Amino acid sequence: MTVHAETGTGTAMSDADTEALTLAADFPAADREAWRKLAEAALKGAPFDKALTRRLAEGIVTDPIYAADTGQTPADAATRNAGALERVALGWDIRQLHAHPDPEAVNKSALADLERGVNSVILRLDKAGRRGGTAAGDPENAGVDGVLLHSVDALDTALNGVFLEAATVSLQPGGAFGATAAMMRALWERRGIGKAEVLGHLGADPLGALAAEGMLPEPLDASLNRMAKLAADTAKTYPKVTTVSVDTSAYHGAGANEAMDLAYALATGVAYLRAMEAAGLSVEVAARQIEFSLPVGVDVFLGIAKLRAARRLWAEILGACGVAQDARTMRLHVVTAPNAWAGRDPWVNMLRATVATFAGAVGGADSITVLPYSHACGLPDGFARRIARNTQIILAEESNLAKVGDPAGGSWYVENLTDQLAAKAWDRFRAIEAAGGMSRHLTSGAAAKDCAEAWAERERRIAGRREELTGVNAFPKVDETPVDVESVDRKALVAAAAQGLAGDQTLDGLLGAEGAPETITAPTAHRLGEAFEILRDAADAAARRPTALLVLLGGPAMSTARATFTRNHLGTGGVACVDADGDTGDLKAVLAKAGTDLAVICSSDSIYAERAAETAKALKAAGAREVLLAGRPGDHEAAWAQAGIDGYLFAGDDTLATVRGVLSRLGVLNEGGQ
Numbered sequence: 001m002t003v004h005a006e007t008g009t010g011t012a013m014s015d016a017d018t019e020a021l022t023l024a025a026d027f028p029a030a031d032r033e034a035w036r037k038l039a040e041a042a043l044k045g046a047p048f049d050k051a052l053t054r055r056l057a058e059g060i061v062t063d064p065i066y067a068a069d070t071g072q073t074p075a076d077a078a079t080r081n082a083g084a085l086e087r088v089a090l091g092w093d094i095r096q097l098h099a100h101p102d103p104e105a106v107n108k109s110a111l112a113d114l115e116r117g118v119n120s121v122i123l124r125l126d127k128a129g130r131r132g133g134t135a136a137g138d139p140e141n142a143g144v145d146g147v148l149l150h151s152v153d154a155l156d157t158a159l160n161g162v163f164l165e166a167a168t169v170s171l172q173p174g175g176a177f178g179a180t181a182a183m184m185r186a187l188w189e190r191r192g193i194g195k196a197e198v199l200g201h202l203g204a205d206p207l208g209a210l211a212a213e214g215m216l217p218e219p220l221d222a223s224l225n226r227m228a229k230l231a232a233d234t235a236k237t238y239p240k241v242t243t244v245s246v247d248t249s250a251y252h253g254a255g256a257n258e259a260m261d262l263a264y265a266l267a268t269g270v271a272y273l274r275a276m277e278a279a280g281l282s283v284e285v286a287a288r289q290i291e292f293s294l295p296v297g298v299d300v301f302l303g304i305a306k307l308r309a310a311r312r313l314w315a316e317i318l319g320a321c322g323v324a325q326d327a328r329t330m331r332l333h334v335v336t337a338p339n340a341w342a343g344r345d346p347w348v349n350m351l352r353a354t355v356a357t358f359a360g361a362v363g364g365a366d367s368i369t370v371l372p373y374s375h376a377c378g379l380p381d382g383f384a385r386r387i388a389r390n391t392q393i394i395l396a397e398e399s400n401l402a403k404v405g406d407p408a409g410g411s412w413y414v415e416n417l418t419d420q421l422a423a424k425a426w427d428r429f430r431a432i433e434a435a436g437g438m439s440r441h442l443t444s445g446a447a448a449k450d451c452a453e454a455w456a457e458r459e460r461r462i463a464g465r466r467e468e469l470t471g472v473n474a475f476p477k478v479d480e481t482p483v484d485v486e487s488v489d490r491k492a493l494v495a496a497a498a499q500g501l502a503g504d505q506t507l508d509g510l511l512g513a514e515g516a517p518e519t520i521t522a523p524t525a526h527r528l529g530e531a532f533e534i535l536r537d538a539a540d541a542a543a544r545r546p547t548a549l550l551v552l553l554g555g556p557a558m559s560t561a562r563a564t565f566t567r568n569h570l571g572t573g574g575v576a577c578v579d580a581d582g583d584t585g586d587l588k589a590v591l592a593k594a595g596t597d598l599a600v601i602c603s604s605d606s607i608y609a610e611r612a613a614e615t616a617k618a619l620k621a622a623g624a625r626e627v628l629l630a631g632r633p634g635d636h637e638a639a640w641a642q643a644g645i646d647g648y649l650f651a652g653d654d655t656l657a658t659v660r661g662v663l664s665r666l667g668v669l670n671e672g673g674q
Contacts (some may be wrong), residue, residue, distance in 0.1 A: 034069065039064070056302065057257040057458060062308055062422045066412035073419050078315040079308040080365035080406040082329040089490060091402040092360075093367035094392045095333070097125040097172065100379055100486065101148045101493045103158040109385060109505035110623030111161055116386075117393045120168035120199075122369060123438035125149055130174025130209065132217025132517075134508055135497040142211060144488045145380055147170075148497040150507040152186045165193050168332075170201040170291075172247075175203035175216040178226050179510035181234075181243070198240045201291055204230055207268050207438055211250035211447065212418040214522035220439060226514075227272070228279035231289045235281060236365055242331065244272050245292040253339045254523030255455025257305045262425035264447065265292055266313055273321065283321040295337035296356045296363070301417055303359030304408045307332060309422035311364070313429070335369040336358035341376040342529045344536055345471025346483050349373035355389050361401040368392055409561040456527055462528060463656035472529035472662060473655060476536075476571035478545075531656055532572050538668050539574025546575045546666045547596040548628075551619065553611055554602035562630035563602040569630075569649050570600075572658035575666075582615055588622035597625035598666060600649065605631065612636070613643035620644040626665060 021560045040048050052064040081087055098121055110121050126146035128138040138508045149155050159169060164187070173180035181202045188198045206223035210216050216223050220601035231243040246268045252261045270288060294310060296303040315328035336356040341349050350373045360368045372380035372386040380388070395401050408414040432441045441447050461467040468474035490554045527533075539546055548570055552559035567577045580590040582601070591597065599619045601612060608631065616627045632650045633640055649658065663669045 008589050016202065017303050030067075031165065032065075033268075035065070040221065046111065048212075057454065058259040058358065058405050058421060058424050060417065060424065060480055062413075062417070064417055065399055068412060072172050073415060076312070076326070078312040079333075079418060080311065080409065081366065082137050083366070084504070085405070087364070087366070087402050087651070088209070088405060092392075093119045094169070094366055094389060094396070095120045095367045095369045096123060096170075096385070097124060097335075097369050097371065098158075099144075099146050099492070099498075101126055101144055101146065103147055103149065103154045103486060105486075106147050106158040107160050107162075109382070110158070112382070113389055114162065115383065115418045116298055116389065118365065120170060121162070122170045122172055123147055123149065124172040125176065127213075129180075129507060130172075131213055131510055132174070132176045132179075132507075132513060133217055134506070135494040137508070139494050140499075144490060148493060149180065149183070150497055152190070152506075153181045154497070155187050155619075159187065164188060164191060165197040165199060168199040168201060170246075171203040173371055174209040174213055175218075175223065176511060177202060177206075177209075178230060179507045180511065181230055182510040183507070184578050185459075195238055196240070198241060200238070200240055201245070202230065202234065202241065202243045203245045204243050205245035207271060207340060207442060208245060208247040208250060208521060210518060211522055212247075212441055214520055216516065216518040219515045220443065220518045222514045223518070224271070224275045224439075227278070228275040228281075229471045231276050231286065232279045232281050235285055235289055238258060241287050242291050244276075245293055246290060247293050249293070249335065249338065250523055250525070251451055253525040254448070254451035255453075255526060256451050256523075257454050257456060258302055259421055259424035259428060259456075260450060260454060262306060262310055262421070263311065263428035263432060264438065265294060265310065266317060266425065266429045267432040269314065269439045270317060270433065283318065284323045284327050287318055287327070287329075288331075289322065289331055290331065293333040293335060295339075296334050296360050297337040297340045298352045300356045300359045300362075301414060302421070303356065304363040304414055305358065305417040305421050307334065307363030308367060308406075308408070308418045309425060310610040312422055313426060316426075320526060323637065331366045333369070333499065334363070334365035335413050335656055336360075336371050338371060338375065339525070339527050341371055341527065342469060342472050343376040343527070344529065345480055346373050346377055348471045349375070350387060350391070351470075353388065354395070357391055357395055358401065361395055364406060366509045374483045374485050377483055379488060381484050381486050383484070399539060415420055415628070424670045442506075443518075443520055446522060448521055451523040455524075458528075459526075459531065463654055464652065465529065465655050469529045469532075472532050475568055476532075476574075478539075478571045478576050479573055529629045530559060531661075535573035535656075535659060535669075537574075538663060542668045543597065545575075546663060546668050547598070548575050548577050548662075549591055549596055549624075550577050550579050551596045551599055551601050552579055552603065553582045554607040555583070558604045559602045562604075565651070566600050566602055566630045566649055569655060570659060570662065572655060573663050575659070575662065587618055591619075591623055596666075597623060598625070598662065599624040600628045600630055601645075602630045605634075609636070612640055612645065616640065616644040626628060626662075628662075 043051050052250055054062045096111055096118045100106050124146045126148050127141040128135050135148055139322050171180050204227040204229055234241050236242045246265050248261045248265045250262045273283055311330050314330040318328040340352055353370045357370055370391050372384035372388040374380050374384045465473050512634050550563050550566055552563055578594040601615055619627050626646050628647050628649055629645050630649050633648055
């Protein structure tokens, strides 16, 4: 690092009047091996690779320190947002999701959002609509996960007062994209807006819809052809409207790691380019019709690297297709990953939203959607929506995250991570293409199998708390109060939507499906904390909350650490803990008062060696049916088992299995874990 020292006084300075001062000149040159030796000495025997490196799900190993000689590729234009200068001036597009089933409620919340800082909105159709049916014809699938838009009138109601030439309306129509696009066009004509002025994104994504819903209303080939023709017509008629989405949320939600997610995005994008080229579009024009929608989780650097790698790889593909270098751009929408949102202690989701938004903004997203903190609990109320939009507004306007074109560029760690992630994704993408492309990969069941395998590994890490989810498998709040969500009269809304649906301006009338529906076994969606939340739900539903008596030995200095660990450990399954002084207390009386026959001994190893056996015997004599000990047994396991200790709670165990067993023995779960 160098600074320039002034050499004159009272006069203007020129370059000739300054001299370079090297701040590190008097220090020996940095040596990586010397640093490693010092680090290993500080670890006092702990393995360097285990203590200071981390292996990501993608197979990437991250080091504790990076330098210019660690092999990363220097930042290049392909990793950056091509519209960086405009983004610096205007910021990214703050885009809010609307999924309330009532079009009038959607209209009210959309207007509130747009008046308070949101730039664009997403309308997500209800499940019946996404599958190409109506609420009347498919009432069991018309839920509260999307707006009931089954006619142009309903769409007009949802967007009443929204200036469609000023705010982009993005659709999530599932397999019914052709019908909803026709409805959107009909609304533009009804409003009398010029074709060159309207803004919008039609959201045609046949492969993404098939992966998410497990079905399309027509064969996949027919759906791809319909998408391509729609894109060709849109490109010719509506210059400010895009048609095609590449949404990987179905794969990411089913367990795909970030390299897999990128590979699926690239393979889907290539499939769509082929389809649009067959419909008469040049690759360059076809690419401009695509908007990529990628989920970003709560690993900040991995999220940044994912977006930078996505741009680089897409530019590589477009270059191979002969697209000019200045046209190899990617329109990139980021959504905070739904699988990361917890249904327990959902207030923590505000922090997750902040982290994911930071990653999306620094990674150069063109638009970002932040899910409300109560997303996993039900339909968000006004407060949850306000927090979601303000998360972006604060980061954009107060933290100025858009004011630097590529703030992570040049970071040795981020560049290295971008390189490795891009390489992993590229290898998987090439394998998908070699096996027949994304259509084949999805319909053959290979995508679902790959996602299930990736999920199984991640689930093991979460179960053992090697991956911590605050409020779920770490620091749970057993007595939390449920958050407020919107209540919906589902039957009334479905009945209302079913009225007056006959005609050619309805979803059914505009659908025009060709041939039998396409069906597959879709990848199974998960949320990261779902297994623990099932246990919490069971504990909450029990006639009396399951409780454990913590028997503290040796005073606070000896017992506090393991007592705290035990509260967190058992709390992941909704088990409350009551403290008892094991030095002086009447164990039979405190067991009776706590209303439990489960006791956990908590203290230090030295006190365990002296008193664990006698305490266990006393607890069994006092009526405890099960006695656990917080810690590992070591050489005492046989003796302690004979004294009455039934099991152990310790860091690194399979916490999920341990707590599930405790709840089963307490009668909260049956033998099947239900």
